Structures are given as structure tokens and as C-alpha cells.
Amino acid sequence: MLGAIALGAAWWGWAHRSRLRYVTATVTRGDISRTVSMTGSLNPVVTAQVSSYVSGNIKAWYCDYNTVVKIGQRCALIDPLPFQVVVDEDMADQHTAEAQLVKDQAALGAARVIYQRDLKLLDQGIVSQEQVDTDKSAYDQDRAEIDLDNASIAEKKSALQAAQVNLAYTDILSPVNGMVITRYIDIGQTVVSSTTASTLFLIGRDMSKMQVDTNVSEADIGGVQPGQRAYFTVQAYPQRTFWSTVRQVRVGPITVQNVVTYDVVLDVDNTDHALLPGMTADAHIITAERDTVLRVPLPATRFVPAGQPRLGAPGGRAGPGGRPRGLARGPGGRGGAAAAGGRSAGADGAPRATLWVLQNGSLQPLHVRTGLDDGTLVEVDGAGLAPGEQVVINAVRPGSARADDASRPAGGFQARGGIPRL
DSSP states (O other): OHHHHHHHHHHHHHHHHHSOEEEEEEOEEEEEEEEEEEEEEEEEEEEEEEOOSSOEEEEEEOOOTTOEEOTTOEEEEEOOHHHHHHHHHHHHHHHHHHHHHHHHHHHHHHHHHHHHHHHHHHHTTSSOHHHHHHHHHHHHHHHHHHHHHHHHHHHHHHHHHHHHHHHHTTEEEOSSSEEEEEEOOOTTOEEOOSTTOOOSEEEEEEEEEEEEEEEEETTTGGGOOTTOEEEEEETTEEEEEEEEEEEEEEEEEEEETTEEEEEEEEEEEOTTOOOOTTOEEEEEEEEEEEEEEEEEEHHHHHOOOTTOOBTTOTTOOOOSSSSOEESOOOGGGOOSSSSSBEEEEOTTSOEEEEEEEEETTEEEEEEEEEEEEOSSEEEEEOTTOOTTOEEEEEEEOTTOSSBOGGGOOSSOOOOOOOOOOO
């Protein structure tokens, strides 16, 4: 008697434990998007690195961090006294050359008079030919001296102009309209002009328009095109989503430790100046999207009940409960899907899958077309499928922490957040 009771209890426990419990998910209607994710940095669209053309000591600066500047506005002043001294010296040299010209013009006039007078006296036999030749030589020399004076004046003017230009360059002016991002100088600092001159100011042009420079992997770059929408977040505003547009996909590869990426530039509206240069952006580019479609979790398209073959397995059997619901029959009167579970391509080439629904305690197959997926949800379309219907995504045994081996979904299931709304 005790043996019969023990045997019955063991049978009841085995039957109870072996009974599967199905985990279901709800069919929903909504939007679905596929994105490419990456990180990038925010930068002004145009930045101007202001350097010095001349060397000297900083006497004063007028533009600090965050100063809004206009084109031609003075931002700093290099001590102008040494350059003013050079200007004064070159101006004095020019005046000397001009005075020398006046003197030589007077001498030329006197030489001309003497030459013309002796030339007349030669005809009268009063002076000799030698005297006339001497007068002619003096006249020609004075005339050449005038040309030399004019050339000297031009040289002095050029030197004066160069000195005045250098004096003007002691005023450090803003080349663009924008905002000072960084000031690198202070009063008394020595600025050295060279081909590698250091930057005095970094000015961002029109900070109301910014860009995100991102690096997209070579595996994802094929789906990224100019004009696509993108969104990103920054740590400074974790609850705010910023929208942007792909402006440019730069074809120059960036290779770091054999990893190839491509620079993708996103245009960002920063009218409220909330975004600052250098911020790290967690960006997502929307490469494809569908609006108001039926959606199911991806594991629902991978679930295969115990005892049912996966797609492509030989000897596939129809599911319990008669002919499957769903798509219209394919050629030859057969359903569009190739077998009882998983995803494949139908006779028309469209991607298909078999979903499983519970009806009166038994599983019923439902063949559907599949479309865009975002790694969590997948677009589906099929007759008899409506929002609110429950589809099976897994099967577990009571008392077991893991899915039943024969009915575990093919592939992982990792939930993630959806695309934020505009």
C-alpha cells in the first residue's frame, strides 16, 4: 500500500513538473525604427584660431571667455611702442629722401641752365667744346640723380608701409562673428610670431548652430546617408533629447588599431545655447523607420514548440489544431512558411515567420510576414493578427529557472528603450 502511494506521488510530481507553462507577449501597434548608435563630440560648425602676426608682449586683452564678438572687434593689444618707433624712423627716412629729391631737382635745374648757356657761347667761340662737354656730363648726372631719388623714395615708402602694417597687427582683432571659447593669453605674456605660432583665442562662429562629429564603424556605415534624422543625449541634460540631421558622411577612413570608422557630421540647432563645445553626445542615427505597424517581440518569431522542427528541417509537421491561420496559401495550396517555426523567406521572397498563439489551452501556428526590426521588436503582418493578441515567446517548466530546452527561442532577447518622440 505504501509503495503504491509513493509511486502515485512520484507520478503526480513528474507529470506536474513536466507540464510546460507558456510565456506570452502582447501584439501592439506603433512605430518601429532601426538605428545606428555611436558616441561623438559637439563642436562649433566653424572655429577660428586667432594667432599673432607679430611678436611682442601682451599689453591688454579685451575679450574673455564667453565674450560675444563681431568681425574686427579688438580682442587684445600687443605693446605697440617698439613698432611705433620703427614707423617713426621709416617716416623720417622717407622725408629725408623727399628732401634730397628737392635738392637734386634744384641742382638739375642749375646744370640745365649752365649747359644751355655754354652751348650758345660755343657758337660764338667764347667757350671751348671741352667746357660744353663738361656741362653736358654734369647735367646728365643730375638728371640720373633724380631717378635715383625717386627710387629711394619708393623704397622708403614701402618700408614705412610695412612698419605701419606691423603696427596695425599689434591690435588682435576677431576675424568672425561668434563667441570666445577659450582665451590662452594674459597681460605681460610674450607672444612669438612663427610658422608654429600659438593660439591666442579660440572663437566659435555662430554658436546657435553646432555639429556632432561621430565615428561610425565600417559595418554600419552602409546604412547611413545625408539627410537622415538622428537624436542624441548629453550628460548635462540626461532627460532631454536633442534632434539633428546627418549633414555629411566623410569617405576618408579613420583607422585605429585596425578598427576602421568613418566621420559622420550631424547638424544641430543650438538656438538656446544649451549645448557647449566638447560635450560628449550619445548619438543614434535612424536608418529606417515604420509608423503605426503591428509589432511583436523578436523572440516570438524565433520560438519553436517542443517537438516541432525549425524552419528548413526535413519532415516538418503542421501544428496542432488543424491548418494554420495567417497568410494566404502559397502556390500548390501550401502555406507561405516553409515549416512550423522560426523565420525564413516565403515563396514570394518576402521574409516570413511563424508565431504561436494559445487557443483553448493548445498552441496554434500563425504565419506572418516580417519587416523592420530594431533588435527588440519586429514588424509583422498577417491575417488574423490584431493588436492585443497574445503570442508565445517562451516556455518554462514549473520550478525551473530556465526555459525548456526543446522550446527555447533561437537567439537572445534583450529589451531596450524605444525611439524618443519629437
